Amino acid sequence: MTQTARIADIGKPRIIIVGGGFAGIELAKSLRQADAQVILIDKQNHHAFQPLLYQVATAGLEADSIVYPFRKIFEDQKNFYFRMAEVESVDTTRQIVHTTIGEITYDYLVIATGATTNYYGNEQIQEHAVPIKTIEDSIALRNKILSNFERALLTDDDEQMNSLIDYVIVGGGPTGVEIAGALAELKLHVFPQDYRELDFLKMDIHLIQSGPRLLNGMSEEASLKALDFLQELGVHVWLNCRVKSYDGYTVEFENGEKLITRTLIWAAGVCGMPIPGLREESVLKGNRLQVDIYNRVLGYKNIFAIGDVAAMITRATPQGHPMMAPPAMQQGKALGKNICCLLEGKPLKAFRYYDKGSMATIGRNKAVVDLNGYKTQGIIAWFVWMFVHLISIVGYRNRLVVLMNWMWSYFSYDKGIRLIIGNKKEKQVAREKEAMPT
Amino acid sequence: MTQTARIADIGKPRIIIVGGGFAGIELAKSLRQADAQVILIDKQNHHAFQPLLYQVATAGLEADSIVYPFRKIFEDQKNFYFRMAEVESVDTTRQIVHTTIGEITYDYLVIATGATTNYYGNEQIQEHAVPIKTIEDSIALRNKILSNFERALLTDDDEQMNSLIDYVIVGGGPTGVEIAGALAELKLHVFPQDYRELDFLKMDIHLIQSGPRLLNGMSEEASLKALDFLQELGVHVWLNCRVKSYDGYTVEFENGEKLITRTLIWAAGVCGMPIPGLREESVLKGNRLQVDIYNRVLGYKNIFAIGDVAAMITRATPQGHPMMAPPAMQQGKALGKNICCLLEGKPLKAFRYYDKGSMATIGRNKAVVDLNGYKTQGIIAWFVWMFVHLISIVGYRNRLVVLMNWMWSYFSYDKGIRLIIGNKKEKQVAREKEAMPT
Numbered sequence: 083m084t085q086t087a088r089i090a091d092i093g094k095p096r097i098i099i100v101g102g103g104f105a106g107i108e109l110a111k112s113l114r115q116a117d118a119q120v121i122l123i124d125k126q127n128h129h130a131f132q133p134l135l136y137q138v139a140t141a142g143l144e145a146d147s148i149v150y151p152f153r154k155i156f157e158d159q160k161n162f163y164f165r166m167a168e169v170e171s172v173d174t175t176r177q178i179v180h181t182t183i184g185e186i187t188y189d190y191l192v193i194a195t196g197a198t199t200n201y202y203g204n205e206q207i208q209e210h211a212v213p214i215k216t217i218e219d220s221i222a223l224r225n226k227i228l229s230n231f232e233r234a235l236l237t238d239d240d241e242q243m244n245s246l247i248d249y250v251i252v253g254g255g256p257t258g259v260e261i262a263g264a265l266a267e268l269k270l271h272v273f274p275q276d277y278r279e280l281d282f283l284k285m286d287i288h289l290i291q292s293g294p295r296l297l298n299g300m301s302e303e304a305s306l307k308a309l310d311f312l313q314e315l316g317v318h319v320w321l322n323c324r325v326k327s328y329d330g331y332t333v334e335f336e337n338g339e340k341l342i343t344r345t346l347i348w349a350a351g352v353c354g355m356p357i358p359g360l361r362e363e364s365v366l367k368g369n370r371l372q373v374d375i376y377n378r379v380l381g382y383k384n385i386f387a388i389g390d391v392a393a394m395i396t397r398a399t400p401q402g403h404p405m406m407a408p409p410a411m412q413q414g415k416a417l418g419k420n421i422c423c424l425l426e427g428k429p430l431k432a433f434r435y436y437d438k439g440s441m442a443t444i445g446r447n448k449a450v451v452d453l454n455g456y457k458t459q460g461i462i463a464w465f466v467w468m469f470v471h472l473i474s475i476v477g478y479r480n481r482l483v484v485l486m487n488w489m490w491s492y493f494s495y496d497k498g499i500r501l502i503i504g505n506k507k508e509k510q511v512a513r514e515k516e517a518m519p520t
Numbered sequence: 521m522t523q524t525a526r527i528a529d530i531g532k533p534r535i536i537i538v539g540g541g542f543a544g545i546e547l548a549k550s551l552r553q554a555d556a557q558v559i560l561i562d563k564q565n566h567h568a569f570q571p572l573l574y575q576v577a578t579a580g581l582e583a584d585s586i587v588y589p590f591r592k593i594f595e596d597q598k599n600f601y602f603r604m605a606e607v608e609s610v611d612t613t614r615q616i617v618h619t620t621i622g623e624i625t626y627d628y629l630v631i632a633t634g635a636t637t638n639y640y641g642n643e644q645i646q647e648h649a650v651p652i653k654t655i656e657d658s659i660a661l662r663n664k665i666l667s668n669f670e671r672a673l674l675t676d677d678d679e680q681m682n683s684l685i686d687y688v689i690v691g692g693g694p695t696g697v698e699i700a701g702a703l704a705e706l707k708l709h710v711f712p713q714d715y716r717e718l719d720f721l722k723m724d725i726h727l728i729q730s731g732p733r734l735l736n737g738m739s740e741e742a743s744l745k746a747l748d749f750l751q752e753l754g755v756h757v758w759l760n761c762r763v764k765s766y767d768g769y770t771v772e773f774e775n776g777e778k779l780i781t782r783t784l785i786w787a788a789g790v791c792g793m794p795i796p797g798l799r800e801e802s803v804l805k806g807n808r809l810q811v812d813i814y815n816r817v818l819g820y821k822n823i824f825a826i827g828d829v830a831a832m833i834t835r836a837t838p839q840g841h842p843m844m845a846p847p848a849m850q851q852g853k854a855l856g857k858n859i860c861c862l863l864e865g866k867p868l869k870a871f872r873y874y875d876k877g878s879m880a881t882i883g884r885n886k887a888v889v890d891l892n893g894y895k896t897q898g899i900i901a902w903f904v905w906m907f908v909h910l911i912s913i914v915g916y917r918n919r920l921v922v923l924m925n926w927m928w929s930y931f932s933y934d935k936g937i938r939l940i941i942g943n944k945k946e947k948q949v950a951r952e953k954e955a956m957p958t
Contacts, residue, residue: 126940154714163717217941238526275595486921496592500590501567
């Protein structure tokens with residue numbers, strides 16, 4: 083496309099932010115006072131609170147309560163402009179981004195495109211596995227889980243039935259652990275009432291971790307306790323185990339073992355999503371952009387990267403910062419201040435990450451928390467987890483709805499959102515029919 | 521398909537209910553004590569509260585809060601079975617329904633399939649207009665409205681812009697009136713903050729009614745006041761006006777006038793959805809099934825129809841009952857009792873409709889209510905409308921969420937769910953591009 087996207091030229095330096103995740107939002111907010119035009123480009127019209135996607139997938143929350151429209155977040159910020167579009171590439175010499183709505187020029191470009199599911203080059207797994215990285219992924223997974231049970235009622239064949247009600251989750255990080263726990267709770271408290279005709283002793287949930295322990299980024303205590311909690315809930319945890327292949331029905335492991343499932347949930351890793359058009363030398367392993375201590379992409383003066391897509395390689399962080407919300411938010415905020423400094427001709431300040439710790443929830447009253455030297459597991463950790471997530475969600479309405487849903491589930495042992503909605507279902511069913519042997 | 525759907529034979533008379541709308545749900549509930557096997561078949565896994573679909577379409581409510589899983593409604597009812605499937609036809613001699621999951625035999629068959637949008641045979645309108653009869657319709661309409669505004673920002677051409685921000689609603693019944701009012705409120709209170717770059721004086725909302733007054737089924741006072749309220753909100757109401765054609769861009773009326781819009785919302789009528797395989801003589805105009813005073817389909821002993829798809833033609837109801845929730849619920853309940861009588865060899869009782877009145881809401885503090893001789897319009901009517909709808913929604917969790925959203929909107933003048941979610945968008949955009957002249 084060669085046309086220019088219609089957007090007012092207000093005669094001020096133009097800062098384009100690509101991506102409205104945690105990093106992009108914080109950056110745009112901290113540019114509130116900047117004497118500049120701030121343009122956020124995102125393919126969605128809303129920010130999504132990714133840490134709770136797994137609850138959407140497991141019928142605990144409605145999708146609408148963890149997403150929030152960008153225009154609403156910034157309704158009072160005069161220098162803010164939003165365009166819903168996909169950025170296709172960047173022309174760094176002409177200082178232009180090519181998007182699905184046309185070209186847009188920039189003075190400063192910030193890449194905050196985040197991360198996507200990493201299948202490590204295995205196309206077969208990519209084709210058949212279920213990711214859980216976007217709102218659409220989560221709704222599709224919810225629809226698939228519920229449709230599977232409806233279909234399981236219709237077969238007399240034990241293997242066919244197990245393929246529908248068994249789940250294999252690959253990846254022992256927070257997402258894998260949280261989704262395994264949530265599925266186990268559905269198995270214990272919700273599905274047996276819904277599907278009285280099925281025998282839930284036959285339902286197996288497997289969690290596959292390539293390394294020797296779960297929750298790699300957390301303390302030894304947290305790892306062990308998470309394993310305990312999952313086993314208490316009946317989840318089969320496989321450590322030191324790697325998936326070799328998956329054809330939509332049979333999972334084969336590197337050690338030769340096999341499992342049957344129609345639903346392999348892939349939470350085994352993420353990689354960055356840089357924009358085409360940047361120097362190849364700046365793109366590191368895992369598709370992240372190497373940035374300096376000011377989040378400037380190596381080789382450019384006016385192009386920055388923040389959040390999951392940025393890798394700030396220093397002696398303290400030889401792999402860059404962890405690909406999680408807190409570093410993204412802190413980088414967004416810091417870069418906002420630095421861009422203001424640039425605009426005003428002041429010196430920049432190096433980014434310093436303040437690690438607040440991390441946490442994961444396994445189920446009702448079961449969570450693990452590592453906070454700055456303070457470690458706890460169990461019910462207190464669970465309340466800490468809920469509190470931290472609740473206050474982090476954007477928008478008071480959303481916080482209220484989420485809180486209400488959590489209280490509801492807690493006291494009723496129920497999940498309210500067991501709904502198959504949308505038109506992805508048909509495609510999945512069609513795809514699965516092909517994958518079905520016989 | 522010739523295979524038999526897997527479903528336990530419990531050695532009791534089998535009652536199949538096709539469709540879990542208001543009628544089907546009430547029927548299944550009132551069969552709780554029946555010594556029979558009650559099988560509900562629906563293509564969705566949830567009941568939808570149709571009277572509030574328009575609020576989903578206009579970003580006032582999340583879809584999840586007005587739908588409720590069937591399995592949850594009936595979790596304590598032992599004789600209840602659910603199958604998610606589409607019924608393709610019925611073989612009345614073999615007493616079998618053919619479904620997408622196989623054949624199922626019945627002793628009693630109840631058709632509660634409801635109604636679908638009626639385009640009165642105009643295929644061009646059917647192809648381009650937007651219906652609002654299902655949850656999927658409502659979400660697609662919400663996505664379309666919001667995407668239209670995002671696209672309107674990108675054009676300099678006045679006609680193109682107006683085609684995106686103008687709306688034509690066809691049908692002056694409750695749905696048309698309610699959606700026109702809700703759009704007008706978005707125009708007044710919500711969109712101007714979201715889209716500061718657009719001039720909302722240019723946004724026009726047209727409501728088209730073929731007859732001389734709005735809300736035909738209600739009192740003269742209600743009709744006049746609804747017209748007043750809409751005009752106060754800036755809606756252009758066209759009475760005695762009929763659409764002749766619509767190509768996705770230009771609406772042509774029978775009187776020769778024209779309007780430009782990319783969004784023609786069709787709320788001009790519904791027709792029944794009977795199951796193929798029944799005697800043609802039983803299918804009346806508007807595709808409804810003629811039933812006797814016991815809701816038995818004419819010509820059959822063990823086949824019944826209830827709700828919108830049933831037309832009980834009597835001297836008092838020469839057109840059958842109105843196609844609304846109250847007659848559907850009452851027929852469902854009454855038929856439940858009658859089937860119990862049949863099973864126990866007792867005489868049947870003729871159906872009698874108790875008309876509680878009707879109501880419609882136009883906007884904040886603006887509703888019209890006709891209740892059994894009592895008529896009111898304005899703020900009291902608005903509270904009555906909210907109260908009646910709130911207590912009618914299935915599920916305490918849903919009631920709480922809806923109440924919270926309404927209170928939130930009321931005090932903040934805001935609609936929380938301005939989200940473009942799902943994958944229908946792309947298709948629409950693609951379709952519209954074709955319809956776009958030049």
